Amino acid sequence: MTPLRARSGLFAPVLLLAGMVTPAAAQDGLKIDFLKDRPFYEPLLAEPRPARTMLLIPAWSKEFPDSVNKGARFAWQISLGDELPILTLSNDHSGGALGSKGKWGLGLWVPLSFHVIEDFKDESNPIVDTDYRFGFMTKFQCHCFETMKLGARFVPWAHESTHLGDEYTIFAQQQNPDFERINVSHEDWEYGISLEGGELFKDGDMWKLRHGGKQPWNSGGYYSNHLLGSEEPDLTPSRKNFEPSFGVEYRFAPRRPASRQFYLSADLRHQLIYNYHQTPENPEEKQWSINVQVGTAVQEDTRGTPLKQLFFQISRGVNPYGQLRSQRDFWSAGLGFVFGL
């Protein structure tokens, strides 16, 4: 399926439902809420860059392309963010998760987040990179089957801005005369589809299957074609821009009614390895990147418990940070904590 076909096909049910929401229908049987969150299509726990607040500490990673000291290092990662709810519509009036067959929900959120990695091995513990993301997100979920829910997520527009740390940049310039500061910044669209259910093996367990994809709107790809401070188009634009993803998650049945659930969650995506100077002999390549989490999480629709997840995470593939996405076979691992309200 081409990205364009996938995009238009997935948007169809959202448009169809939007068409159903006439003022008369709204008065008749739809619950409409402004600025109230509802759990339609929650991010997969192992999704690498959702808008949520996460610490990975203690954590280690492979050295970065221009690290001064070589070898693996202690490097913690911080993500701060949330999916800010704007508007939700649903024919389920319970105010929580969709409760029975035939119920559906649709909404608009603003995902906003930033992601930082700090290196504790090089001098002065440099912030290596900070990435900022925000956009608009529509999410739809239908309790279409007795024990399964079908969902779709579409981000029509999101912006990502990435910033290499100043200390990392200074050290890189000192030791590498060929070092270039690339402006990785783009607008993109993204889609996702989800099938999830429960009672696969035991009362109270849950499973999820996910597929998604993203691509920049810019014809120039993921980064500028010139270096910062220059107008010369010295860089070759990215071309193999579409990045598909696949995810799977299983939550074991809780041992007590309100206790946390043990889970396994994995996200696999075919990511572009940025190549700023492509030639026929040195073309762009892609790599499958995997992120796996094993841990415990509060049950879905839990409110008032700040610590949402406690887990061990290991990831391998393309470096996820800014211009360092030119690095293949990057790895990181650590203990993670997710917080929320």
Add this chain to the structure above:
Amino acid sequence: MAVSDYPGRTVLVGFFVRNQEAGTKEKRDRFSQSLFDSFDATIVTECNKAGIDASARVRASIAVMANNAPGGNSAAKARRAVAAYREFKGIP
């Protein structure tokens, strides 16, 4: 589809817990119907198994408990709420 027979006072409690307001009668009726659709069949089955007299008042109370239980599965939430009610009533 069966229509909710949950009493208004219990529905008001459930509605207030979620929305922090009384709402209109129309809104509470829709809320009541959503709870009924989500949980009532499981509640009736579980109450029958446990020998609990499943009056509308009892089922409505259990449905409100289920609606505020964590989890992504309505049947599991309803079963937990019935288990809590059994414990409350001292039914083994």
